Amino acid sequence: MPSNPAKLKIIWLQGITCNGNTHSFLNDPSLGRLLESVEFIHHPLLACTLNLSELVEHLPASDILIIEGSYKADFERAYRRMDSVLPALAAKAEHIVSLGSCASFGGIFKEADPERISGIVFDREKALGPLAEMMPKVITLSGCPVHPKWLTFVIDMIRAGKAISVDEFRRPKELYAYLVHNGCLRNEYFEWKVDSDRFGTKEGCLFYAQGCQAPFTHGSCNKILWNEVSSKTRSGTPCFGCTEPSFPKRELFSTKTYMSIPAEVPLGVPKRSYLALTGAAKSFHIKRLEERLIDDNA
Amino acid sequence: MARLSKEERKISIMTKALELFSTEGFYQTTMPSIAEKIGMSVGNLYNYFTSKEMLAKDLILYIANILGEEIRKINESPLSTKEKIDAIVHMYFKIAQERPETIEYFLRVYLSNREVFQNCCEGMICVSAFVTELMIFFEEGVRCGDLRDQDFFSAFGLFMGYLGGMVFLNGEKILPKSLESYELSISDNIYHALKSR
Numbered sequence: 001m002p003s004n005p006a007k008l009k010i011i012w013l014q015g016i017t018c019n020g021n022t023h024s025f026l027n028d029p030s031l032g033r034l035l036e037s038v039e040f041i042h043h044p045l046l047a048c049t050l051n052l053s054e055l056v057e058h059l060p061a062s063d064i065l066i067i068e069g070s071y072k073a074d075f076e077r078a079y080r081r082m083d084s085v086l087p088a089l090a091a092k093a094e095h096i097v098s099l100g101s102c103a104s105f106g107g108i109f110k111e112a113d114p115e116r117i118s119g120i121v122f123d124r125e126k127a128l129g130p131l132a133e134m135m136p137k138v139i140t141l142s143g144c145p146v147h148p149k150w151l152t153f154v155i156d157m158i159r160a161g162k163a164i165s166v167d168e169f170r171r172p173k174e175l176y177a178y179l180v181h182n183g184c185l186r187n188e189y190f191e192w193k194v195d196s197d198r199f200g201t202k203e204g205c206l207f208y209a210q211g212c213q214a215p216f217t218h219g220s221c222n223k224i225l226w227n228e229v230s231s232k233t234r235s236g237t238p239c240f241g242c243t244e245p246s247f248p249k250r251e252l253f254s255t256k257t258y259m260s261i262p263a264e265v266p267l268g269v270p271k272r273s274y275l276a277l278t279g280a281a282k283s284f285h286i287k288r289l290e291e292r293l294i295d296d297n298a
Numbered sequence: 299m300a301r302l303s304k305e306e307r308k309i310s311i312m313t314k315a316l317e318l319f320s321t322e323g324f325y326q327t328t329m330p331s332i333a334e335k336i337g338m339s340v341g342n343l344y345n346y347f348t349s350k351e352m353l354a355k356d357l358i359l360y361i362a363n364i365l366g367e368e369i370r371k372i373n374e375s376p377l378s379t380k381e382k383i384d385a386i387v388h389m390y391f392k393i394a395q396e397r398p399e400t401i402e403y404f405l406r407v408y409l410s411n412r413e414v415f416q417n418c419c420e421g422m423i424c425v426s427a428f429v430t431e432l433m434i435f436f437e438e439g440v441r442c443g444d445l446r447d448q449d450f451f452s453a454f455g456l457f458m459g460y461l462g463g464m465v466f467l468n469g470e471k472i473l474p475k476s477l478e479s480y481e482l483s484i485s486d487n488i489y490h491a492l493k494s495r
Contacts, residue, residue: 258440260450261433271437276430283421 007039008063008159011055011089014044015082016109016117017069020145021100027227028148037159056080064158065093066151070102070109071130072117083130086120090131095158096120096138099151104142104169105245122169125245140170144242149224150175169245171218179267180214180239183222184231190215193281194289199253200236202293208262211253213241215266308346311336312357320402324354324411351414358408358415358424361400365393366427373434379444380489382435387461387485391477394465401465409462432457439492446494457488 014022022044028034040048041062042055050058056078073083090096098120101107105124110117121129121138131138141150154172157164165173181187189196189205196204206212214222217239221231232239240252256263265274302310314336318327329350333340347353372385394401408415408425415424422429436453439445445453464484468477 258438258447259433259436259445259453261437263441272430272434275433276426279422279426279429279433283423 007037008155009041009061010038010043010064010066010155011041011060011062011093012043012066012068013055013077013085013089015067015069015071015077015086015103015120016075017100017102018108019044019068021068021143021151024145025148025151028152029228030152031148034152034155038155053078056085059085059088059092061092062089062094064095064097064155065089066097066099067103067120068099070106070117071120072113073130086130090120090134094137096131096134097151097154098138098140098142098170100146101142101144101242101247104140105247107144108248111248122245125169135170138170139164139166139172141175142169142171142243142245142247143219144240144247147221147224147226150220167218171243175220175224176218176243178218178220178223180217180219180221180231180233180243181266182220184214184233185222186233189289191281192284192286192289193278194286196236199238202236203289203291206233206236206238207255209255210238211240211251211255212238213244213249213264214239216264217241217244219243304346308356309360311338311343311346312353312360315353316357316361316399316403319354319357319407320399324350324407324414329353351418354407354414355418355424357403358419359427361404361408362425362428364400365390366431368393369428369431369435373431373438379439379442379493380485382439383457383489383492384481384485386435386457387481387488388478390461391465391481394468395477398469401462402469405462405466405469429454440494443494445492453492456491460484460488 012022025031026045035046040046041060042048042050042052044052050060067086071082071086073081075082077085098104102109103120105119105122106114106117107119110124118124118129120131121127121135121140123129127135139154141154143150150172153175154164157172167173167176181190184190185202186196186205189203190207193208194204195208196206196210199210207215212233214233219242221239222233225231225234238253241247241249261275265271311332315327315332318332318335322331327350329343330340332353333343336343347356368389369386372382372389375382375385377385390401418424432454433450436445436450440447461484464473464477464480467473473480
């Protein structure tokens with residue numbers, strides 16, 4: 001790497017979005033360091049070279065094109081349709097980052113118009129988006145929102161000229177090979193099938209009743225902690241499965257069951273094996289796991 | 299005749315012990331009486347099972363595996379949910395008729411002497427093979443819309459409690475007709491009680 005490398009030129013363009021990923025990005029404690037090594041040609045909030053009108057007029061080349069938000073062909077940015085802006089910017093970009101579940105798979109906004117709204121490469125799990133043919137240069141960072149460090153990781157890898165190993169949805173394996181379940185502090189409760197009967201407590205597993213999707217959701221939320229301190233499951237809220245193409249599902253705070261049996265079992269585990277193991281684990285009562293960890297009344 | 303392997307010999311002992319346990323009860327059956335029935339020394343019997351409790355535990359595992367394997371075949375067949383209920387009822391009553399000692403052991407030894415099993419067969423551990431297959435049957439029945447979603451044990455109790463009760467009545471010679479003559483009405487009753495409305 002050169003001793004004083006040129007700053008990476010980044011365009012951050014928003015489609016149909018709630019700005020969640022923009023705000024998440026601003027929470028990265030290393031943002032100051034990052035801003036010294038990149039130049040935003042356009043960003044919705046940060047200082048940049050071109051405003052939105054100038055961006056859609058000039059359609060400049062970039063090292064990284066970051067797209068935040070769902071795609072809809074006739075959605076306009078500065079009075080230009082996305083189907084004229086996005087492919088032109090994408091063609092001139094060295095790398096493309098699909099930032100957030102809306103840009104990646106359609107996300108929550110797809111619910112409003114499922115036939116016409118999609119991600120930029122994937123429409124849910126199918127590669128039918130407008131940039132499907134450019135897939136080899138796209139990195140998918142799904143999440144609602146994306147952890148700021150996941151984006152920083154990708155920008156750092158691109159700046160260092162390193163290849164990023166990806167899964168079938170172009171998500172970096174370094175970030176998405178894990179399940180959200182990995183690193184969850186409630187794993188011991190999961191092992192012994194001790195349920196949590198409410199939200200916000202330190203004790204119990206949220207998988208059996210509270211809707212937690214961590215055992216079949218890819219992401220490193222419990223490895224790279226949010227705000228460097230916590231995660232949904234650590235704070236007592238179920239994982240909503242926001243990194244998966246199936247997001248959002250319905251009834252996120254309750255586990256779908258059929259005759260008391262979870263409709264989805266941990267990823268890759270045969271249902272029969274899971275049920276046999278569950279039945280065995282439920283046969284034991286571990287007093288320590290049924291008590292409060294910190295009992296103020298003790 | 300080829301010499302039996304240790305595992306085959308164990309099954310042979312278990313088969314004989316099953317007959318004794320299911321007719322005499324757990325406490326009336328002793329290791330010497332089992333050894334006598336098999337025609338082996340008591341000392342040798344202990345080479346296969348370290349205690350009567352361990353033998354009792356292996357027997358319930360053995361029976362749960364037999365029943366579980368039968369239900370697994372039904373679960374993996376292309377039958378409809380109603381036809382699967384018919385098949386499970388038929389299978390259960392057939393085993394109760396042809397190998398009454400298995401169901402009798404389940405009802406009269408395992409369920410009636412829980413204190414014997416509490417240190418080695420907590421909860422459903424020893425009947426896991428059987429219960430797991432019923433879980434799969436119920437889960438798939440609800441998933442495909444045939445059965446009503448409800449608590450697993452409510453449905454489990456209705457299904458297996460019913461079958462166990464009928465086999466018990468049959469064993470007590472209370473039923474006026476043969477067990478198999480009730481198959482159709484019982485499976486109809488179970489289906490109507492469990493089906494989605």
